[in-house]
Amino acid sequence: xxxxxxxxxxxxxxxxxxxxxxxxxxxxxxxxxxxxxxxxxxxxxxxxxxxxxxxxxxxxxxxxxxxxxxxxxxxxxxxxxxxxxxxxxxxxxxxxxxxxxxxxxxxxxxxxxxxxxxxxxxxxxxxxxx
Numbered sequence: 418x419x420x421x422x423x424x425x426x427x428x429x430x431x432x433x434x435x436x437x438x439x440x441x442x443x444x445x446x447x448x449x450x451x452x453x454x455x456x457x458x459x460x461x462x463x464x465x466x467x468x469x470x471x472x473x474x475x476x477x478x479x480x481x482x483x484x485x486x487x488x489x490x491x492x493x494x495x496x497x498x499x500x501x502x503x504x505x506x507x508x509x510x511x512x513x514x515x516x517x518x519x520x521x522x523x524x525x526x527x528x529x530x531x532x533x534x535x536x537x538x539x540x541x542x543x544x545x546x547x
Contacts, residue, residue, distance in 0.1 A: 439542035442489060448498065448537045450521045450529035451480070466509035468492045472522060480509035480520040489543035499537040 451457045453464045453472060464472040472478055479498075481490045490496065494507045498521065511520060519539065523529040 437542070438545045438547070440545055441540060441542050443538055443540045444485070444488065444517070445536060445538050446482075446485070447518045447534060448521055448532075448539075449518070449534045450523045450532040452523055452526050452529050454526065468508060468510070470508045472508060474524055476508070476522055477503055477505040478508040478522040479505045480511045480522075481507050482511045482515035482518040483513055484516050485519070486510065490541060494541050497540040499539070500535070 453474060455461075455463050458464055458466075458472070466472055466478075466480070470478075479496060490507050492507060495504045496507060496519075497504055498519070501521070505521065509520070509522075511518060521532065523532060
């Protein structure tokens with residue numbers, strides 16, 4: 418009987434909370450935008466990101482400040498950004514001087530200028546260590 422009750426409790430908990438081994442995080446950050454111009458990426462190798470990914474026009478990618486990496490926004494983490502549709506991948510790192518900041522890859526300089534700099538809320542999931 419105890420086994421049946423335990424199984425039923427586990428089934429109920431799984432249906433209520435899902436079976437994901439992740440924890441959702443949200444954080445307010447400053448979001449700016451960048452493009453694949455040589456002045457904004459690696460000189461001599463346009464679009465080469467800090468983790469070695471080759472960025473391409475149209476990718477939904479972001480660079481993150483290094484303090485956010487410590488908060489779980491590591492390479493290839495999926496991120497939702499308030500005000501933008503879909504999810505973005507963390508594919509780049511920013512200079513150590515920045516804190517609580519993301520840089521969103523945009524298709525054109527005009528798109529980046531139109532975005533400007535905004536305070537937004539971002540959401541991502543971090544695996545739970547067991």
